[in-house]
Amino acid sequence: MAPYFEFALHNVSNSSLVDLTQNILKACRHRVTRPQKRCRHHIKSSSGPARTHSTLENRTVTRHGRLVHLDSYLCSGAVDIAKLLYLSRRDLLSSARDCGGNVLLDEEWSYEIAHPTFRRHNRYKVTIRYSATIGRSCWPDAQKPVQLANAHGIAGLMTILDRSD
Numbered sequence: 001m002a003p004y005f006e007f008a009l010h011n012v013s014n015s016s017l018v019d020l021t022q023n024i025l026k027a028c029r030h031r032v033t034r035p036q037k038r039c040r041h042h043i044k045s046s047s048g049p050a051r052t053h054s055t056l057e058n059r060t061v062t063r064h065g066r067l068v069h070l071d072s073y074l075c076s077g078a079v080d081i082a083k084l085l086y087l088s089r090r091d092l093l094s095s096a097r098d099c100g101g102n103v104l105l106d107e108e109w110s111y112e113i114a115h116p117t118f119r120r121h122n123r124y125k126v127t128i129r130y131s132a133t134i135g136r137s138c139w140p141d142a143q144k145p146v147q148l149a150n151a152h153g154i155a156g157l158m159t160i161l162d163r164s165d
Contacts (some may be wrong), residue, residue: 045081046110047150053142056103056135064101064134067092072164073126078156079113081126085145088130091165093141101134103141108132113154123161124154 069092073084093104109130115123130145145151 041115043113043152043154044111045150045152047108047145047147050106050108050131050133051146052105052107053144053146055142056105056137056139059137059139061103061105061135061137063105064099064136066106066131066133067095067099068129068131069095070165071128071130073128073160074162075124075126076159076161077122078158079124079126079153080158081111081113081151081153082145082148083158084126084128084160085109085111085130085148085151087163088128089132089145092130092132093143096132096134099134101136103135103137103139104132105135106133107146109145109147111151122156 069088071084071088071091075084088109089104089107096102096104107130109128111126111128114125114127
C-alpha cells in the first residue's frame, strides 16, 4: 500500500482550502515557467561558406580529411574576436600538423558572444567553432583566419580570463 498523508483540518472552510491550493499552484507554475534569472544577450556571426585562402586556391594540394575545433573563452572588458579566431586557427593548424597536413583548406568559423543582462564585471563568454580541411602542399599556410571582415567584437581592452578546448 502506498504511503499517504491525512490532514485533520477542523473549522476550515472550503473556500480557504481552494484559495490555499490556488496559491500553491500559482507558485509552482511561476517557478516552472520562469525564464532563467541571468538572461543573456548574444552576438553571433560566421565566416559564411567554406573558403580557402587565395594563395592556395589554384595550387596542387593533397586533402586528408576535415577537422573541427571548439574553443570557449571567458573575457573581461571587451572581445577582440580577430585575436580569438587567430588563436583557435593556430590550435586547429597544430592538430592538422599532428595528422600529417601543413595547410588548412575550406575554412569556416562561427562564434557566439554571450554576456549577462547586468554585465557583472564586464565578462563575456565567447564560443568559437572553427573547421577546415587538412591539406598537404609545398606552399606555406596563410597563418590567418578567412573572412575577418565578418568578425565584429566588443570594443575596449580585452583580458582573457579562462580558456577551455
